[in-house]
Amino acid sequence: MTAIANKRKKPHQDIVFPIVNTCILVVLMFLTLYPVINTVAISFNDGTDALRGGIGLWPRQFSLKAYQALLTDELIWSAFGISVARTVITTVLNVILTSMLAFALSRREYVLRGFITITMVLTMYVNAGLIPNYLLISKTLNLSKTFWVYIIPTMFSCFNMIVIRTYISGLPEALAESARIDGAGDLRIFWQIIFPLCMPVLATVALFVAVGSWNQWFDTQLYNGSKKYLYTLQYLLKMKLATTNQSANAANATADALRTTTATTPVTIRCAITVVSAAPILVVYPFLQRYFVTGMVLGGVKG
């Protein structure tokens, strides 16, 4: 209602701005959408034909060969299942543990706050290197060749913790305060009051964690490369691409192997892989997006 009243008051800003804004966003959409559609178009093109380049928004020689090569792999469904499982479990655990910590560190009265915060923040800037980490996970913890190697080392992310903490700090203090007066402990305040209020930021963080976990392939390579039923989808796809690259142009290739390339080429495989690996995320995305784009109603809690 106030918006309507406002419109009458300031006509020039409120008419010009939306038009300009819409134009800018439409141009931006075009700029970002074109390459994406181009990728999809290439993925549906014939492999050798695509090598010549110059494909726009539509395939030149339609072919499903690239998808066929990816999706007919007998390991693809087990890999898909492993990927879904690791993503779901990691995301749930990570979001709960990270937000719990974020809540604790948002309490100004907590005496360990400074020490724990610094300890956590520094983890973002120090990296021991590949080999010590490998030895820890593979030898000390003996997580190699198990599914848990996908979960246990990825249960916490400091960046996300900071994002959530900042969000919690922005929430009205009065909520927690009144609960505390009612005798609620910190665990209950967190779980019953703060956690539900954090949905927008938790959805954001969940998205970050899920995408990160979904796209991970390196841990499979390091720890589970010999266990084909523990392969993740990204690892399998990465391997497909590497194999296609390799067989296309290998020094040892015979005339025979060179001709093997006629069905698929790295160009189309790469694009098909992008589509196959991004598609599940795009399907889930709207459910998360609801929380942080539409927003929550916080009105009425202001003390």
Added chain:
Amino acid sequence: MRKLLAGILAILMVLSLCSFAAAEEPIVVTVFRGDPGDQPTSDNRIYKLIEETFGIKFEIEFLAGDLDETLGTKIAGEDYPDLFDGGNSAEKLINAGALIDLMPYISEEKTPNLYAHIQPILTQILNEDGQLFIIPNYGRNYNAQVQNYCNGPAFFIQKQVLAWDNYPQIKTLDQYFDLLERYIAANPTNADGVPYTGFAILCEGWRHFCLINPVQHLMGQPNEGEVYINRETYEVETFIDKDYARPYYAKLNEMFNKGLISRDTFVMNYDQYIAAISSGTVLGMFDQTWDFGSATAALETAGMYENTYIALPLVYDEHYGFGVISEQYLNGAVPNKDRGFGISVNCEYPERMVALFEALLSDEWQKILQWGIEGEDYYVEGGRMLMTSEQYHNRQDATWKRANTAVTIWESAPKKQGTMDDGNVWDPSLQPENYFALMSEYDQAFLAAYGYKVPADFFNAPCEIAPWGEAWQIDKAPIQDDYDDFLAIQDEWLPKIIMAADEDEFDELWAEFVELITPSAEIYADFMQVEVLKLVEQTLN
């Protein structure tokens, strides 16, 4: 009827194979391959045969990421699979003590096949202490070396250019660029109006050999990498900083200023290079055949045979003052030293692994691994092993291969190359009948115009392999930093030199380049000299 007979024969053969393997308890052998690859399907019939025969199942791990990183972690954790192929960094495994010496397991009585396999190449593959950690996966030829085409380095030119000039013999650098110049003057664009590029130079990453390697060949030497070696005195020198390298780059500079070389070529990545070649608008380049195999396949699929390439062995013209040079692009087969499977120190049954290699090296198994099962994958007519076009095309289908070949093991295992005792060729794609059946009519007519049968007829016969093998195989780890500098300076400066605006600038840049590269070039040359002499001594004794 013939199929039925062949089937029965195949079954009999399988039974006979089964019988010679003792009923050993089944084991799972872990395997690492330093290359990317596809897992074989669980119902793969060749692996099934191996499992039934030897009681061995494989659990194969491939490389998806960086090889050195992966090997580094495996070495640090001593996580060695039973059969370990370290790819192009296998030296690291040997240096780390990850592999066992195979020599104690190989003898004329116990392992006659392996013994016969390594005997002729022994001097080239043993290390200084007489140990052998890896049996080479390639480069051991039986009987004759089959050379249908040049798979290695050469100057390439589109067939249509030669056809346009009525199939001339192009032997020298000047003839080559003169022809390209005349052709492009007469045909600036293709039928679609896309301008032709005269000469492309791929400079990206390790593929920079297209930029830095040609001079040695122009001087009449096969591929030794970045050094020129005197075959009599064994004197080693880097060639890029020598006076005989200058004319080549001066020629390229001239071509650049005439517009035959585009400056885009120096910033092009591999994908763009392949795209350019696949589009049929690049007339010539220096490269190795396998390096643009996918582009050749693309051109053939599109039916653009006149845009595919023929390899030419060019040398410097006499007027450059280096005498009359006889080309020697093709080299004898070199055992692929330290490449292939080694058996790791963690392996609990090394004898059985050696016995497996021994059995797989038998003629029966080699036929199964390379040709397949008789009657199913090939047929025999008048003593010749042949394939129907369906059978041949199966072999090119990656999905089919995963279910019907043991290619993942075969690639790293010791194998027979060259020809069988009965004259058939071990590699089915090199079997003359198959090779000609696959050649396009355009290519056959093209070769006929020259009076040739195969593309290799443009070349002199392969020379005998030098006592040091091929020098590019030598491990440069001890002087890695200097070697990297040596390459980096060339990567940076040669394009600048080629793009020089005039002769004066060229002279100036060249002088500066030579001065800059000399220190690292000397260190590299000295190192290679020592290594080459070591190898020579080892081989000749």
Added chain:
Amino acid sequence: MTGSAGHNVPAIKVKKKGFFRTLWGQKQLMLMSVPMLLYVFLFNYYPMWGWIASFEDYKPKDGPLGSKWVGLQHFEWLFGRSEFLEGIRNTLAMSLINLVFGTLASILLAILLNEVRSKLFKRTVQTVTYLPHFLSMVIVVGMAQNIFASTGPVNQLIKALGGQEIFWLGEEKLFWWLVGVINIWKEVGWNSIIYISTMTSIDPTLYEAASIDGAGRFQRIMNVTLPGIKSTFMVLLIMNIGHLMEAGFEIQYLMGNSQVEHYSRTIDVFVLEYGISNNNFGRATAAGMFKSIVAIILLFSANWVAKKLDEDTLI
């Protein structure tokens, strides 16, 4: 006046109790935080023994205790190489460009989206703009190389407007900016998500109050939206200043070529070329350790400045 109001609510008085007594009173908070503390000690701090390799001629088979001690040799080597110093310059330059323009672009996009009234349009734009995040760098760089090629669309446009063709990919002075443009294009939608979600926490009554006070659209953005995301902005800024030593390596590795390498090689590319590829783990670790130390210095400096300015801080 906005969300930060909560900061002023006095905390529970702890002054008169002893430290451990207070701690015991906070056992629920400890329960929520100490396990994670132990977790990072195990997964992030314990492997730091690996830094010893910075001072060793590290060989994986000998491990950190068996490898030869070489003191500061790796550091001396690194700082003796002009490529490494160039790498530091290039890394800082590219990450600064990314930080400044990337952050501005993300906030701008978030604000523009926040002003969209149609929910469908808002969600569509948001979805479309974040898509490039999922394209692999190889694909993105491949497209960029075609777009900026000598005969590519950009040069055709320049020529059509009567300008001179530009050798985009071979001109070293342009490299940082090309990387900046590509990075921002690829990540702007993704990076704006965090600001968009923060904007949802802004109390809608604040907008209404501003409107009633007669504030126009720009004033509402300036007075309500921007203050509403300020804490997030500050915290991310401090965090990213700490990350200035990370400019990535994939895009530079793929876009770079020998003609621009003095401006394209970042620390990470250098380490890859002269450390990991050469199996010189000691050298790679030394470079990593140097980066970490610089990062921590940058982080604390930024945090200190923020504190002095009385802004939100990270630590």
